Amino acid sequence: MLTEFNRTSNHVHYFNGISDSSYLKFDGDLEQIEVYERNAPNFRRTYDIPFSAIKEISAPTLLCGPIGKDAHKVSERLHKVSGI
Numbered sequence: 001m002l003t004e005f006n007r008t009s010n011h012v013h014y015f016n017g018i019s020d021s022s023y024l025k026f027d028g029d030l031e032q033i034e035v036y037e038r039n040a041p042n043f044r045r046t047y048d049i050p051f052s053a054i055k056e057i058s059a060p061t062l063l064c065g066p067i068g069k070d071a072h073k074v075s076e077r078l079h080k081v082s083g084i
Helices: 032-039 051-057
Strands: 002-004 007-009
Touching: none
Parallel strands: none
Antiparallel strands: 002 007
């Protein structure tokens, strides 16, 4: 256990792959969703994103994780030292 800033912290092992924090915060206008809908095939038919709920939650986020490049591409890779 570490104590700093009057807070107790624990070391926790976590999934060290690529994570997606896209569903935690949306601070745009809901009208912007129309642009997304026009450019996302089958949106709301086969896949939906709860933009209104995300906007309501609007959680402040800090994404800490390994260094990676080209997520979701054939050339995707992870800096081994930062991921372990």
